[in-house]
Amino acid sequence: NKEGVRWLTxxxxxxxxxxxxxxxxxxxxxxxxxxxxxxxxxTESDLDAAHTTWQLSPLASVILTLDAFHMGLGNSSCGPGVLQRYAGEKRPYTLSLLFQPFHKKALKP
Structure with a gap:
């Protein structure tokens, strides 16, 4: 997972x-x-079902997941919850994305 993404190809x-x-x-x-x-x-279900990584069979396609917000680690099940600064607000989030065709040859050095 990569945080703070502004763009990707x-x-x-x-x-x-x-x-x-x-x-x-x-x-x-x-x-x-x-x-x-x-x-x-x-897929997420592939990862959930696998007990070890050798049980995973990679797909030919790529599964891209984009999230507006991720909460910090911790859930109070066996200790303290998430620190307030990593908890985020409970509100709707909007993520606006622009998808464009890309080819590396179009880049100029």
Whole structure:
């Protein structure tokens, strides 16, 4: 998982793919300017079902997960809960994203 993502690209071996950009907040500041991103060759259910990593079979496709907010570690089940500064507000979050075609050859040095 990568935190504080403003943009990312996913490409095939030839450099063709997609660029995802997190758009800036609107004037009211109601959207999130960064996100958390995970790109894996496994589904969430595959990961939940596997007891060990050798039981996982990678998919040919990539599963991209983008989140507006992740709470810090801890849940009070066997100790203290999450520190307040990592708990986040209980409110709706909006994540505005722009998906664009991408090719590494289009980049200029």
């Amino acid at each position: 996913l490409t095939d071996p030839a450099g063709r793919g997609v660029k995802v950009t997190v758009l800036s907040p609107d004037e009211g500041g109601k959207t999130v300017p960064v996100c958390s991103a995970t790109a894996l060759h496994f």
